[in-house]
Amino acid sequence: MSGNGSKPEEKKIKIRFTNFTKSFGDLLVLDNMNFSVMENEFLCIVGPTGCGKTTLCNLITTIYPPTSGEIEINGESANPRRHNISFVFQEPSAFPWRTLWDNVKFGLEIKEGSKSKEEIDERLSEIFRMVKLKGFEEYYPHQISMGMSQRVAIARAFVTRPDLLLMDEPFGQLDIKTRFHMMDEILRLWREIKATIIYVTHNLEEAVYLGQNILVLTQKPTHIKETVEVNLPHPRDYASPEFIDIRKRVTELVKWW
Numbered sequence: 705m706s707g708n709g710s711k712p713e714e715k716k717i718k719i720r721f722t723n724f725t726k727s728f729g730d731l732l733v734l735d736n737m738n739f740s741v742m743e744n745e746f747l748c749i750v751g752p753t754g755c756g757k758t759t760l761c762n763l764i765t766t767i768y769p770p771t772s773g774e775i776e777i778n779g780e781s782a783n784p785r786r787h788n789i790s791f792v793f794q795e796p797s798a799f800p801w802r803t804l805w806d807n808v809k810f811g812l813e814i815k816e817g818s819k820s821k822e823e824i825d826e827r828l829s830e831i832f833r834m835v836k837l838k839g840f841e842e843y844y845p846h847q848i849s850m851g852m853s854q855r856v857a858i859a860r861a862f863v864t865r866p867d868l869l870l871m872d873e874p875f876g877q878l879d880i881k882t883r884f885h886m887m888d889e890i891l892r893l894w895r896e897i898k899a900t901i902i903y904v905t906h907n908l909e910e911a912v913y914l915g916q917n918i919l920v921l922t923q924k925p926t927h928i929k930e931t932v933e934v935n936l937p938h939p940r941d942y943a944s945p946e947f948i949d950i951r952k953r954v955t956e957l958v959k960w961w
């Protein structure tokens with residue numbers, strides 16, 4: 705509660721799944737799921753291989769239609785033309801024939817073609833600074849490391865200032881040190897841009913380090929086993945007793961997949 709008696713800011717639902725089911729032919733993948741993600745929430749999703757985590761992301765972007773049920777974003781049916789959604793995939797993908805600058809510019813021009821050259825250049829300079837790629841603008845994708853490639857993917861995702869960001873195991877290919885560094889970067893960008901993030905990972909430590917909530921999924925036909933709240937401030941100390949305690953709880957849940 706603030707000092708002048710005004711109400712604390714109320715959080716709104718960003719995305720809501722209602723009685724949501726997805727099958728591919730006879731294969732029932734997501735089985736009647738119901739959950740909501742709040743505005744500006746950082747939600748991590750963990751679940752066994754093949755339970756439908758990537759499918760869930762593809763359903764949000766409407767790449768796949770649901771078999772039944774509904775996904776709403778800001779209270780209306782999910783629609784990538786209306787809702788500013790960005791996606792970071794497992795494999796960093798960049799156009800090899802474009803410089804890093806032109807790679808990041810590409811998405812911005814598609815989404816915000818009405819902006820002037822000055823505005824686009826300003827936005828690009830800002831994101832290159834934020835992901836610490838300043839000085840590498842004229843490099844080509846084959847000239848940079850895997851960690852830097854993932855930074856380019858993150859720059860492309862954040863440059864449009866998405867209000868919903870889907871990240872599907874974005875750091876699976878990175879070594880542990882780069883991974884922790886990138887997680888801190890994501891947390892910083894998340895705070896600056898105030899996006900809602902859905903982050904899929906197999907790494908439980910990563911989920912506890914990042915998420916405000918962790919959605920633990922079951923084997924197929926998939927439903928939600930439990931939502932674990934991680935009520936610890938960022939930056940988190942992964943050696944603290946509280947952190948270890950939560951990681952143990954999530955490990956217990958996934959042991960019985």
Ligand SMILES: Nc1ncnc2c1ncn2[C@@H]1O[C@H](COP(=O)(O)OP(=O)(O)OP(=O)(O)O)[C@@H](O)[C@H]1O
Nearest residue numbers: 728731733751752753754755756757758759760906
């Ligand atoms: N287009 C498709 N057609 C048919 N089956 C599909 C299709 N896409 C996904 N599946 C099936 O749906 C299930 C869920 O796949 P999905 O890739 O979403 O799982 P996941 O949880 O992301 O897996 P992983 O953890 O290995 O990345 C799998 O059995 C997969 O074979």
